[in-house]
Amino acid sequence: MTPFVPRPDLRHGSESLAFCLRLRAGCEAEYRRRHDALWPEMRDALLGAGVLQYEIYLEPESMLLFAFVVRRSGHSMDTLPEQPTWRRWQQHMSDLILQEDGLPLRLPLRRMFRLHAESI
Numbered sequence: 001m002t003p004f005v006p007r008p009d010l011r012h013g014s015e016s017l018a019f020c021l022r023l024r025a026g027c028e029a030e031y032r033r034r035h036d037a038l039w040p041e042m043r044d045a046l047l048g049a050g051v052l053q054y055e056i057y058l059e060p061e062s063m064l065l066f067a068f069v070v071r072r073s074g075h076s077m078d079t080l081p082e083q084p085t086w087r088r089w090q091q092h093m094s095d096l097i098l099q100e101d102g103l104p105l106r107l108p109l110r111r112m113f114r115l116h117a118e119s120i
Contacts, residue, residue: 013073013074014071014073018108018109019067020064021105022064023058023097023098024097027096030096031058031065049071050075050076052071053069053070054067055068056068
């Protein structure tokens with residue numbers, strides 16, 4: 001698996017990353033339902049690891065989920081897999097997302113363009 005390459009983001013002291021996951025056909029509504037009911041302990045784990053913003057979009061023809069994350073530069077997201085809550089969430093979602101070696105098949109994305117509004 002290719003490692004993620006974080007990029008500096010708009011917020012001072014933060015960086016962004018993007019990746020894709022592939023949703024299994026017919027699982028759109030369930031995927032949304034589970035995320036709408038995100039466990040409070042999973043939310044706390046993500047925020048505690050330095051996530052400032054996390055957005056996921058679906059491209060319905062290819063079933064690709066595009067994830068965009070803004071996180072603190074000093075984040076600890078790399079330690080999330082060690083947390084029982086994170087492992088339970090991955091298991092909870094495993095029937096909806098294509099897997100590789102028991103984890104979601106993540107396709108890292110490389111930024112090709114960025115328009116940045118300068119602060120006034």
